[in-house]
Amino acid sequence: MTRLQDQHSTERIHTFNVIPEEEGKRLDRLLADRFPDISRERWKRAIEEGDVKTSKKKVASSYRPALGETITCRLPELKESSQPVPESIELCVLYEDEWLAAIDKPAGMVVHPAHGHASGTLVNAILHRYGKKLAADRDPVRPGIVHRLDRDTSGVMIVVFDDAVRRAMQRLFRQHEVERVYDAIVWGDFTAPRAVIELPIARSGVNRKKMVVREDGKPAITGVEKIDGNGQISHLQCKLVTGRTHQIRVHLSHIGHPVIGDPLYGGCRGAGKWPSQLLHASRLSFIHPVTKEMISFESPLAERFKPYLDEIDMSHQNHT
Structure with a gap:
């Protein structure tokens, strides 16, 4: 069976659970969004070749995984240049302990690197502040991330430092307990x-x-x-x-x-x-x-609200 590979990379296997923001997406689009360095067309080929598994025995690109469903996929090692890198970006930290932190995200900041946003993201900023402390859970593109805010939405976001806590937080979001x-x-x-x-x-x-x-x-x-x-x-x-x-x-x-x-x-x-x-x-x-x-974290209204x-x-x- 053909596997995802190229002459400059090695294979690796990722396993993750579908989070609320991914629920309802086609499998090929979900994977392309989660791993932005790999095109949707390439994911379609990978699915056809059997390199993507879910809890179902057989899946197609059009399959829409359920919330919390486990997906295992084989993909090439990301090139070093495409890995998120630490960047010295000022962060407003509302709270932190040994397991998680609450960040006040500014408007205009993308949460994690994607096409057209390779730097200046929240992930770049938290990598600089927390480094390897962040929970990667076999997802190096979005270390520590358990939920998202749109680029132009500001306010409270949670990042986590422990893979078990990451899974627990995803479960809280999934069960509407946040x-x-x-x-x-x-x-x-x-x-x-x-x-x-x-x-x-x-x-x-x-x-x-x-x-x-x-x-x-x-x-x-x-x-x-x-x-x-x-x-x-x-x-x-x-x-x-x-x-x-x-x-x-x-x-x-x-x-x-x-x-x-x-x-x-x-x-x-x-x-x-x-x-x-x-x-x-x-x-x-x-x-x-x-x-x-x-626990409860609050962020004061951003300055752009004041004139209104x-x-x-x-x-x-x-x-x-």
Whole structure:
């Protein structure tokens, strides 16, 4: 049987479990996203040649693994130049112990290296700070990473230093035992004081970078509470019940309240320069997988929110 190999590399085997962000993806796309140095076409060949195994006896490129499903794949050794390298990038560390850390990720920072983002990522930064302490769990492209934030979303992220803790944290995310609270400023007057948005989400068949609300999509639930507003824009607090790709952005856009500054989902209205999308992971809470204590990490709203919050406050003053 032909194996993935080339004249400059040696083979290695990776085993991993499907995380929430990967659920619902085709197997070939999932692998190409997880291992960005290997093309999707090459993964298709590898799957056809039997170099990718799941808990199912037989899989095709179109197979969509379930959340938590184990995948074993044979792939070439990454070239040295394509391995993530430590970079001296300033990090805001909210908390750290011997098992994990909470990082306040800035907007504009990609979580891990991928095509077009080989450096300047959170992984490059945490490699510099923590080095080999990070849990790799046979995934050197994303050491220490157990969940993600979109590039232009700021706020709390967890990184882990122990492979057992990594697996435990993935299980907490998978079982919806991590409370994730986000602040968003959106267009329009969100009139309900509280709401639950329960709409299924799938990848767009037109724009593969975009997610859409669709009947055949994965179940997705977002809790929303209105904090303030001025009739033109609204400050919302959103709680993820599920964790689909772009979930908050998709849900709010679908009901007519796109996140301000979000170019993908209608948040950039009119001419002018927009800030990074006004979406911020403000709080993350869970039971520590080792100490078994409830822990909660909070990140203050990023500076880019201030002009919009001031605008809301000013409108209240003008009406008094």
